[in-house]
Amino acid sequence: MKNQPKKEHPTEKPGLHPRNRHRQRYNFAELISTFPALRPFVRLNEYQDESIDFSNPAAVIMLNKALLKHYYDIDRYDLPSGYLCPPVPGRADYMHHIADLLGSCNSGTVPVGPKVKCLDVGVGANCIYPIIGNKEYGWSFVGSDSESAAILSAHKIVEDNFHLKETLELRLQPHAKDIFRGIIQKDEYFDLTICNPPFHASLQEAQSGSLRKLSNLKNKRITKPTLNFGGVNTELWCEGGEEKFVQKMISESKQFSSSVFWFSTLISKSSNLKSVYTALKQAKAIEVKTIPMAHGNKISRIVAWTFLTPEQQRSWINARWVGLVSTTSAGASPV
Structure with a gap:
């Protein structure tokens, strides 16, 4: 193929959060x-x-x-064959946006340190959100997953990277259809929960999506599915896809309304927002936030909700966040 003229690129990738370390082009x-x-x-x-x-x-x-x-600071990072190897810049954006959500409740100051506790629903074999959240904000994490192989892989990453040992606890979800039940324990409190739910509703749909993605990357029609970022079945699809998974999450979150300040999840398909908002209304969420995200041509959003009243939110902040001062307040300059 004949070389094209050298392309002029913007100095920063459009759409990424101001504190995202990956706003600049990769310095190889x-x-x-x-x-x-x-x-x-x-x-x-x-x-x-x-x-x-x-x-x-x-x-x-x-x-x-x-x-x-x-x-x-991750020295060793090995994943089992076929498991999801997530693109880091987009995952970092979730953590920075959700940090700003906490900061918006705390006079613009993001609470930092291990006293801030986060539950990663579906931590996967890769541990990506706890790695980023701990590095950027010092938060502690519980990572849950219904796949024992994923938990074993995550354990290996923790063992290979000593600084994660005191800040990340991994829990196997004993019932694959449950989300918070069996994970959030009695008298346990989380400042936030995060989740990247299965996107597709079937294996066939997941493979079709992979073919479209590869065809776009190669600029030609690809007929054999190859997952360039990997992903086993439970990471990519579940019955009913993203919509049904998040509806289940919202329904179950009501049972833990006083145990979590902010529940949150990625919503990749904008067409699912209507049913998500309906489910939140039925669950009687007190407050709902939708946070837009963009990474190149990919548009998604975080939906977050809480069952705490404004008075209960102030009590939570006074009991758990006072003194957790951040050097980087919500919306501040890049790190």
Whole structure:
């Protein structure tokens, strides 16, 4: 293929949160210096820019390992074959936006440190949200998952990265159809819950989505599904897809209304928002927030809800957040 003229790029990627470490274009020289194993996967693209082949699962995994080592102090990061290797910049955006939500309740100051406790529903084999949330804000995490193989992989990441041991607890969900039941214990309190729910409603739908994504990356029709970011069945699809999963989450969250300040979840499909808002109304959520997110051409949003009244919110903050001062307040400059 004939080389295209070198393309002028904006200095920052559009849409990412102001504190996201990945707003700039990837500096491959720095990443390779930190993680030399990335070097064989970096090549010049058609515009003569350094890049990787994002349709190649091995290249994507190596890029993520380099990012996690360079920015988040993760020395060893190995995932079982087929498990989701999530794109780091988008996952970081969730953590920064949800931190701003906490800050908005706290006079613009994000509460930091291990006393802030977060439940990651479906932590997966990759532990990505606890890794980022702990590095950026010092929060402690409980990660739950219904897949024993995912929990074992997550345990290995914790064991291989000593600084995670005191800030991340992993719990196997004993009943695959439950979300909070069996995980949130009696007299246990979480300042927030996060979740990246299964997107698709069937394996066939998941494979079709992968084919569309790869076809766009390759600029040609791809007929064999290959998951460049990986993903086993339970990570990618469940019966009823994202819509039914989140409806179940909302229904179950009502039973833990006084145990959690903010519940939250990603909503990838805007068409699901109507049913999500209906479910929140039926559950009698006191307050609902929708936080838009954008990463390149990908548009999504976080939906967060609480059952605490304004008075109960003030009591929660006074009991749990007083003195947890952040050097970076909500909406502040990049780190």
